Amino acid sequence: MKVEIWSDIACPWCYVGKRRFEAALAQFAHRDQVEVRWRSFELDPGAVSAATAEESAYVDRLARKYGMSLPQSQQMLDSMTATASVAGLDFHFERAVAANTFDAHQVIHLAAEHGLQDAMKERLLRAHFTEGLSVGDRDTLVRLAAEVGLDADETTRALESQAHAAAVRADEEEAGSLGISGVPFFVVDRTYGVSGAQPAEQLLSVLERAWAESHPLTMVGGADDTACGPDGCAV
Numbered sequence: 001m002k003v004e005i006w007s008d009i010a011c012p013w014c015y016v017g018k019r020r021f022e023a024a025l026a027q028f029a030h031r032d033q034v035e036v037r038w039r040s041f042e043l044d045p046g047a048v049s050a051a052t053a054e055e056s057a058y059v060d061r062l063a064r065k066y067g068m069s070l071p072q073s074q075q076m077l078d079s080m081t082a083t084a085s086v087a088g089l090d091f092h093f094e095r096a097v098a099a100n101t102f103d104a105h106q107v108i109h110l111a112a113e114h115g116l117q118d119a120m121k122e123r124l125l126r127a128h129f130t131e132g133l134s135v136g137d138r139d140t141l142v143r144l145a146a147e148v149g150l151d152a153d154e155t156t157r158a159l160e161s162q163a164h165a166a167a168v169r170a171d172e173e174e175a176g177s178l179g180i181s182g183v184p185f186f187v188v189d190r191t192y193g194v195s196g197a198q199p200a201e202q203l204l205s206v207l208e209r210a211w212a213e214s215h216p217l218t219m220v221g222g223a224d225d226t227a228c229g230p231d232g233c234a235v
Contacts, residue, residue: 001030001211006039006175007121007184009101009135010047012080012091015125017184017197019087024203030211037112038121040105040171041183049136050098058093084129095132102168104135107145109164110155119148189214 005021007014025031063073077093084091104124111120123144127133134140138159145155158164178187186194186203188210194203 001033001189001207001214002035002037003189003207004037004039004187005184006041006171006180006187008041008043009104009124009128010096010099011043011183012084012129013197014184015089015091015129016084016087017186018121018125019089020197020200021184021186021203023200024207027200027204028207028211034207036118038108038117039175040108040168041175041180041185042101042105042172043183045100045102047098047100047136049100049134051134051137053095053097053132058096058098061098089129091129092132093129095130096128097132097134097136099128099134099136101135102165103138103141103159105168105171106159106162106164107141107150107155109167110158111145111148111150114150116148116150120145120150123148 003021005018007017025034025036028034059070059073059077062068062076063070066073068076081091081093108117108120108124111117124135127140127144128135133144135144138156141159142152142155146152175185178193180193180195182195184197186192186206188194188206191213192206192210194206
C-alpha cells in the first residue's frame, strides 16, 4: 500500500496530522507493507524568509493575514498549541521564523533518495515549530540535513544547483490536478483522499478499507459441511 502526504513545513496542522497518521499506522496490522511518501506543497510560495522571529512575529503575521486583532490572533495560536500538545508536540509560535519553504522541500526530496525522507520531514517541522530555527536559510538546512544523516557537501551542491526544484514543482502541479487546495492531504493507493489532520481513528479506518479492497479474500474449496452457522451445525 502506498500513502502519499502533501504537506508544508510551515503548516502547524501538517505536524499534528503527521502525529495522528503515525498513531493510525501504529495500529494498522499491515503497517510493515505501507510505503509513505511525503509530497511538496507550499502554502505561501511568495513568502520571504526572515532571519529571526522578532523580524516576523507570528502573531502579527496571522492577524494581518486574516484581518483580526492581535488578541484574536493570539487566541488562535494558543488553541493550536493546546491541540499540538495533545498530539505530543511542543509548539512555540513566539520562536517561529518566517520562511520560504521551497528549498526545505528540495532537501526532503534529496533525503528520499537516501531513505531518510521521514526523518528529514520530522527534523524540519521540529526546527520550525519548536526550536525557532530558520528553515528558509540554506546553511541551516545543510546543518539539519547532516543531523539526519545526509552528506553536507551533497546537500549544499543540491541546493546551489536546485537539483530537486523540478520534483517540488511536479508535486505541486500534481496536487492541483488532484484538486488539493489545503494540507495536510493524504492519498491512499490513489483511491482515497483524506483532507486535513483527521483523528487517528478515521485515518486507520481509511487504511483498513483500502487494504481490504486491494487484498480481497479469495475463497477456495467447495461447500463446507464442517462449519456452524446461525441455523446450527452440519453433522
